[in-house]
Amino acid sequence: MIKEFQQHLQNQFPYLLQNPFYIAVSGGIDSMVLIDLCEKLNLSFEILHCNFTLRNTESEAETSFLKAFALQKNIPIHIQYFDTQSYAINNKLSIQLAARALRYDWFKEQMKQNNIQYLLTAHHLNDSLETFIINLSRGTGLDGLIGIPQINESIVRPLLIFSREQIALYAQQNYLEWKEDSSNQSDKYLRNNIRHNIVPLLEGLHTNFLESFHQTSLYLQHTQVLVQDALQKAYQDVVSNVNDCVLRFDLQLLMQLKPYTLYLHYWLKDFGFTAWEDIYNLAEAQTGKKIGSPTHTLLKNREELLLYPNDSAILEYIALEIDTIPYSNESIPIRIEFCNTSYPTISSANCIFVDYDKIKMPLVLRKWNEGDIFYPLGMQGKKKISKYFKDEKYSLLEKQNQWILCSENQVVWLLGKRQDNRYKITNTTKTILKIQYK
Structure with missing residues (x-):
C-alpha cells in the first residue's frame, strides 16, 4: 500500500511531496493510517484535531491519545475544543452539520494564519460510495454522483483510491494504534445506516463492486470536466457583469441553449435557490417577476435576468x-x-x-x-x-x-x-x- 500511495501522490498531488501541509486527524483508524503513510514517506506535515465535546470521556480520551502520539513522534499538533451542542442550537443545525461547519471554519483559519496551502483528510473509497448513495437518495445532478472529489479547493483526499478493508489490513500489518468512535456503531445516522446495511448488500452483488464503483466514479469525473468546459463557454457568451454585485443573463442567448434550464441550474445552484421550476419559468415571465433565495434575488427585467445580493441596491441599474x-x-x-x-x-x-x-x-x-x-x-x-x-x-x-x-x-x-x-x-x-x- 505504501508504494501505491507514493505513486498516487507523484501522479496526482506532486506538490505534497515538496510542501508542508496539515492532516485532519480524529484518532480513528483512517486518519492514523494516513499519518503513518505520510510519515514513512518523510513528508512535512502537522496535525489538526477537533474535540467536539460530544462524547464526554471518550472525546477527551481521543485527544489525550493524539497528544501522546504526537509527542512520541515529534509531530506538531494543534487542538481545538468546540461547544458543538450550543453552536447547533444557536444556528439551528443538526449536530453533524454543526460539527462540519466548526471544523472546516477552524481549518481554514489555521491555514490562513500559518500560510499552509493544503489540508489532507482521510476519506476513502467506502466514504465516497456512501456519499454517492446519500446524494442519489436525495435527488442530485452530476456533481452529487461523482462521490467525494479527490481535491476541493485546498482540501486533498489522497486515500480515495483505497477501500476500508485495505486501510484496516494496513493498520493491522503495521501494528498501528487508533481510537474507535462509538457513535460509528449507531444506525440512527443516515451514513452509518448505509454503511452497515446497504453497502454490504451491494458488495454482495459483485466481488469487485467497490473497484467497479471507483471506475464509474472516474468516468463521471471525466464527464464533469467536459460539462464544465461547455458551461464555461456558454457562460462567457450569456452572462455579463453590470457592476461588482449584479450579474446580467441575456435571455435571447440563454433561450438558444438546449436545454437552457440545465445551464441555469448549474450557474445558479451555488446562490441558495430551491424553487427551480419558478426560476425556469422566469425566462418567459412578465418584467418585474422575481425569485428569491436566502442570499440572492433573480429578477426578470425585459430581455434579461438580473442576479444580485439581497442587500444590494439593484434598483439603481434596472428599469x-x-x-x-x-x-x-x-x-x-x-x-x-x-x-x-x-x-x-x-x-x-x-x-x-x-x-x-x-x-x-x-x-x-x-x-x-x-x-x-x-x-x-x-x-x-x-x-x-x-x-x-x-x-x-x-x-x-x-x-x-x-x-x-x-x-x-x-x-x-x-x-x-x-x-x-x-x-x-x-x-x-x-x-x-x-x-x-x-
Missing part, C-alpha cells in the same frame, strides 16, 4: 415598466392614479398632474442616461438633463440617485424635481394622472 394604473412601488415610493378633473391640479416637486392621453404605456422608471433631454415645465425649449444637474449643482451621489419617469423614452418627470412641459394638463385634457413621489 421598472409600469403597465397598469393605479400603480405603487414600495422600493421606490411612487404612486400613480387617475384623478378627477375637478381635483385641484397644481403640480409641486413631489406631486405632478399629467395628461393621460399624451403618454404611451408602459411608463418606464429608470436612472438618467447621458444624452437625456427634457422640456422643463415653465421654461422655453429643451434642456439636457446633465446641464440641468450642473445648473442645480447636483453632487455625483445626487446624479446617481435621480429617478426619471419616461414615456417611449421621453422624459415625463425628474422625480421630486421638475415636470416635462409636453405632458402638462391643459383646458382640453380629458383624463388626468396624478403621480406622487414621497
